[in-house]
Amino acid sequence: MNVTPLRLPDAASIEAVLAALDPASADADLIPALAAAFPGFEFGLAHVDDAYWRDTRTVIRPDGTRVGELRRWMSAELAKDSGEIRALWTRLKETDLEITEWRGTSAFVFAPTGPGVADYVQIALGREVEGRAGPIVNPDYRPWGEEELLDPGWPRRDPLPETDRLAGPVYRLLDRAGGAFIHVRSLLDRCGRVERDKREAKRPELERRVLREVEPHGTRDTPFLELVPDYFDVVPRELRFVRDWEDSSAKPQRVYAHWALDARDYIYKDEREVGFIPRPLRPPQERLLMTPETSVHLLMDRIEAVDREVGLPFGWFFLMTHGHWVEPDVGLAIAEGLKTQRVRLPDPDARVLLRWADRTYGF
Incomplete structure (x- = not known):
């Protein structure tokens, strides 16, 4: 699908759209409002269940009258x-x-924004609700320090009842390390370029570096780049993730239909950091773990079950690169089964898995 947007979204324009949403209908109005502000884009929305708390607290009276911001007031x-x-x-x-x-x-x-699996934009938002957390202090426990009053950790952590809601839901742009709004293909290009630049900057040093090896009849100095000849050809894991998607049975589906990206693009100690951590939108109910008694044939049954559950061919592989839902040892065992012709995968998936097994990566 070729898409020709009339205006590329930007942070300020997105924030203006979010600020204009009425909390009473924000959930229903979010996508239509974005579509109206940025014609030419076909927006979709996915929620992730990852509860967080902002450090903004307010002092109120029982009738809801606001007394002041907690830290300043306290x-x-x-x-x-x-x-x-x-x-x-x-x-x-x-x-x-x-x-x-x-x-x-x-x-x-x-x-x-285009036909490729990584040709899309992503906007990272927080859907936030303000509610009553509890009394101004814990009546059953005397705080021992000032910080316990200014930043109390004792309020409840159970779900917020509707009766305790005071404001929201509101949507807020989450500028986590520069990744609030990204064009994924452009982010990948930057990621590859930054990695190449970092490695090239080390070339003079590495061309001089030698490693001394002890041998039976003395020592031998070997140039570092002779031992690691592909040092300057290393591909960042983010690019490998997308390349593996494009080369596998997952290709007919979009990355964003199954994964959100916690993206980053920032400067730390004078070095630029660019990349992302993928987050599954529909993780499987159970983890797939490798045990000594698990046969490779049983693993094949289980990865097929994972694919059916998440609705993505070869989906188990991408869950494995994340490392939590499918253990990397599962992939290594299946790769060994492919080499010994004990099991089979579709040819594109087999090539991707064997390539990964030869040089593993993960998030």
């Missing part, structure tokens, strides 16, 4: 009691004041 109250934590706790636990907290889960918006 610091002022502590000053009234000359910094005496016990005195402040004794006073506050007799009040009916409460604190609120913002809870969120991740949401990812996708839209294709």
Whole structure:
């Protein structure tokens, strides 16, 4: 499918769209609002169940009246009691004041920009709701330090009842390490270029480096690049992930139909870091683990079951590169079974798996 967008999304424009959403209908209005703001894109939405808490808390009265931001308000109250934590706790636990907290889960918006499996844009959002967290202090436990008052860790962590909701849901652009809005194909190009530049910058040093090996009749100095001749040809795991998708039975389906990407693009200690960690949108119910008594034929049955569950041919392989849902040893065992002709995979998948087994990668 060829898509010719009239206007490429940008962070400021996306934030303007999000700010204009009415919380009462934000879930239903999000995709239509983005489509209206950026004609030519066919947006889709996927939610990820990964609860997080923002550090923004507010002090309120039982009727919902807002008293102030927790840290600033609590610091002022502590000053009234000359910094005496016990005195402040004794006073506050007799009040009916409460604190609120913002809870969120991740949401990812996708839209294709071309026919390739990585030709799409991704927007990383947080879907957040503000609710009552509990009384202003824990009445059953006296805090021992100021930070326990300013950043309490005791409020409940069970699901937030609808009756305790105060605001939201609202959608917020999550600029996690520069990956809030990405064009995936462009990110991959940058990832490969940055890795090549890093390695090339080390060429003069590596051309001088030698490794001394002890032999029965003395020592021998071997140039590093003679031992690692493909050092400058290493392909980043992110590019291998997409290349393996394109070369396997998964190719007819889009990456974004099954995976969200926790992307990053930032500078750390004067070095640029570019890449992503893939996150499955529909992980299997159970992990596939390798045990000594597991035969390769049983593994074949199990990987077929995983593929059916996630709705993706060769899906087990990409779960394996992540490492949590399918152990890498599963892939190595099946690769060995292919080499000894004990099992078979479709030819494209067999080539991808054997290539991976020859030089493994993971996230």
